[in-house]
Amino acid sequence: MARAVTTRRKTLTTALAWVVGLVIFFPILWTILTSFKTEAQAVANPPLFLNFDWTLENYAVVQERSNYMRFLWNSVILAGGSTILGILVAVPAAWSMAFVPSRRTKDILLWMLSTKMLPAVGVLYPIYLLFIRFGLLDSRAGLVMVLMLINLPIIVWMLYTYFREIPGEILEAARMDGATLREELLYILTPMAIPGIASTVLLNFILAWNEAFWTLNLTAVDAAPLTAFIASYSSPEGLFFAKLSAASTMAIAPILILGWFSQKQLVRGLTFGAVK
Amino acid sequence: MATKASRSAARLMMAPAVVLLMAWMLVPLSMTVWFSFRKYLPLRGGDLGFAGFENYGRFVSSSSFWPAVSTTLIIVGSVLVITVVLGVLLALLLDQPFWGQGVVRILIIAPFFVMPTVSALVWKNMFMDPTNGLFAHLWRLFGADPVAWLSEASTGSVVLIIAWRWLPFATLILLTAIQSLDSEQLEAAEMDGAGPLQRFGHIILPHLGRAITIVILIQTIFLLSIFAEIFVTTGGAFGTRTLTYLIFQRVLESQNVGLGSAGGVYAIILANIVALFLMRIVGKNLDA
Numbered sequence A: 001m002a003r004a005v006t007t008r009r010k011t012l013t014t015a016l017a018w019v020v021g022l023v024i025f026f027p028i029l030w031t032i033l034t035s036f037k038t039e040a041q042a043v044a045n046p047p048l049f050l051n052f053d054w055t056l057e058n059y060a061v062v063q064e065r066s067n068y069m070r071f072l073w074n075s076v077i078l079a080g081g082s083t084i085l086g087i088l089v090a091v092p093a094a095w096s097m098a099f100v101p102s103r104r105t106k107d108i109l110l111w112m113l114s115t116k117m118l119p120a121v122g123v124l125y126p127i128y129l130l131f132i133r134f135g136l137l138d139s140r141a142g143l144v145m146v147l148m149l150i151n152l153p154i155i156v157w158m159l160y161t162y163f164r165e166i167p168g169e170i171l172e173a174a175r176m177d178g179a180t181l182r183e184e185l186l187y188i189l190t191p192m193a194i195p196g197i198a199s200t201v202l203l204n205f206i207l208a209w210n211e212a213f214w215t216l217n218l219t220a221v222d223a224a225p226l227t228a229f230i231a232s233y234s235s236p237e238g239l240f241f242a243k244l245s246a247a248s249t250m251a252i253a254p255i256l257i258l259g260w261f262s263q264k265q266l267v268r269g270l271t272f273g274a275v276k
Numbered sequence B: 001m002a003t004k005a006s007r008s009a010a011r012l013m014m015a016p017a018v019v020l021l022m023a024w025m026l027v028p029l030s031m032t033v034w035f036s037f038r039k040y041l042p043l044r045g046g047d048l049g050f051a052g053f054e055n056y057g058r059f060v061s062s063s064s065f066w067p068a069v070s071t072t073l074i075i076v077g078s079v080l081v082i083t084v085v086l087g088v089l090l091a092l093l094l095d096q097p098f099w100g101q102g103v104v105r106i107l108i109i110a111p112f113f114v115m116p117t118v119s120a121l122v123w124k125n126m127f128m129d130p131t132n133g134l135f136a137h138l139w140r141l142f143g144a145d146p147v148a149w150l151s152e153a154s155t156g157s158v159v160l161i162i163a164w165r166w167l168p169f170a171t172l173i174l175l176t177a178i179q180s181l182d183s184e185q186l187e188a189a190e191m192d193g194a195g196p197l198q199r200f201g202h203i204i205l206p207h208l209g210r211a212i213t214i215v216i217l218i219q220t221i222f223l224l225s226i227f228a229e230i231f232v233t234t235g236g237a238f239g240t241r242t243l244t245y246l247i248f249q250r251v252l253e254s255q256n257v258g259l260g261s262a263g264g265v266y267a268i269i270l271a272n273i274v275a276l277f278l279m280r281i282v283g284k285n286l287d288a
Helices: A007-034 A057-066 A068-099 A105-116 A120-133 A140-163 A168-176 A181-210 A226-234 A241-261 A263-270 B004-036 B054-061 B065-095 B101-113 B116-127 B134-141 B154-179 B183-191 B196-224 B228-233 B243-253 B257-287
Strands: B038-041 B046-050
Touching (some): A007 B101, A007 B154, A057 A068, A057 A241, A068 A181, A068 A226, A068 B004, A105 A140, A168 A181, A181 A241, A181 A263, A226 B228, A241 A263, A263 B101, B004 B257, B054 B065, B054 B257, B065 B154, B065 B243, B101 B154, B116 B154, B116 B228, B243 B257
Antiparallel strands (some): B038 B046
16 A cells, blocks of 8 residues: 555554464464473463473484375375376366357356355265265275365366466467467476466365365275374373374464465465455 | 367367266266155165155254254354354454464464364364363363363364364465555555554455355355364364264164255255355456
């Protein structure tokens, strides 16, 4: 905003904004701090802020006891696999809808969006049954498919809104010069589309990473990602705050970092281009 | 101008996405509808034949149906009110110039990236635990008896956990919308002597109208199917059983697939009513 602001007012705003920001962030901060405490320090009253003996012990214990790496690896495969697969399916679709629109393009887009509105619980049993029938229960392959399908509408939509911003004249000029469809895709569209594709990948990786309905209901041990790993902490055994915190910190850290890069894409992706 | 060849190529390129989504929608959906008309108990004899509308009747006449509906409405409604009201205020605050804007924005958006099982467990144990939680420490500090949040104030606690995750989402979208507001219009209003409240009521709020509608609709769709937050905190006990959770219990816990599927059909219809409004707004935007 270009209006002149007094320093006094700016100072007040700064103070207020920081207080609000820290209050909202506090649970995350507290989790990270607690992960470096011993279990006794984690439940100390009065609570310890920074004045405790920092230890990495919890991280070692979590890894040792629960084989954290395996869950992490599953999360990476599920989120990464479903995103890559989704992009492979969605790029051609979004490309054709953005550059060769027909009368039905809008209907198809809206219909795709409507599949996203289907409440998961409404089709829980059929999917469960199909998974059993085809031996997919607790398999990464099955879950990659499901996560890809639930995010496919968002991927198509995001790519579509990005592709539409690429000026069509460039493509027409290329066509006039005799470029084939393949050349058009490879040499003109791909370089211009890469930023949009990267943003889409980022947001969908985050969404798939945090998905906690299908990953909780369709996995047990072999394919269980971090969401399920954390849920297994819901039955407490004695003192465990510090370990819970260490496990939680490890589960959210990668995505927090990715997430901070994706604020803008988040708005576009989750409002289906309606707010930019 | 698109040629005939490029048209058929375009159709071919769309095919995988359309076919996959079509299958993803139609196959499970028709199975749910089919099951909803069967007496189907996998653990007690399997498919015991046609049941007509019995499941539909029994689902709504069961004693857990109306409590589940009201719990769902209370949770979704409270989270919506909290996130939209605080979201507007936060967006207004973050739109002001202040030192460290980038960092504060990051702090505020962060909860949205925390996976639901983590946020639920962190709140449940480290804040709401009646013995060792921070709230218990705080209550004792002021000489009050610690509250067993998740059993004594269960709905409110669940609302807090969910709202904490969705407030950043609302704030981010509303902030984006506020920033697209023409600042000259605000300055003109200020010069004409409009106070802050008038500027808010007559310029900012109307401008935000569409963004608020979108936030409400999108959140409603996600909130109607809230699962993990309840799964790891109360497991549906203490009056926190939502419609989604009730269906989950019918289908997977008590393995009454016919009954659960009828519930599923109700949930699908409910979600579609909300979706219809959202699609109309998004569709309008597509033409512009």
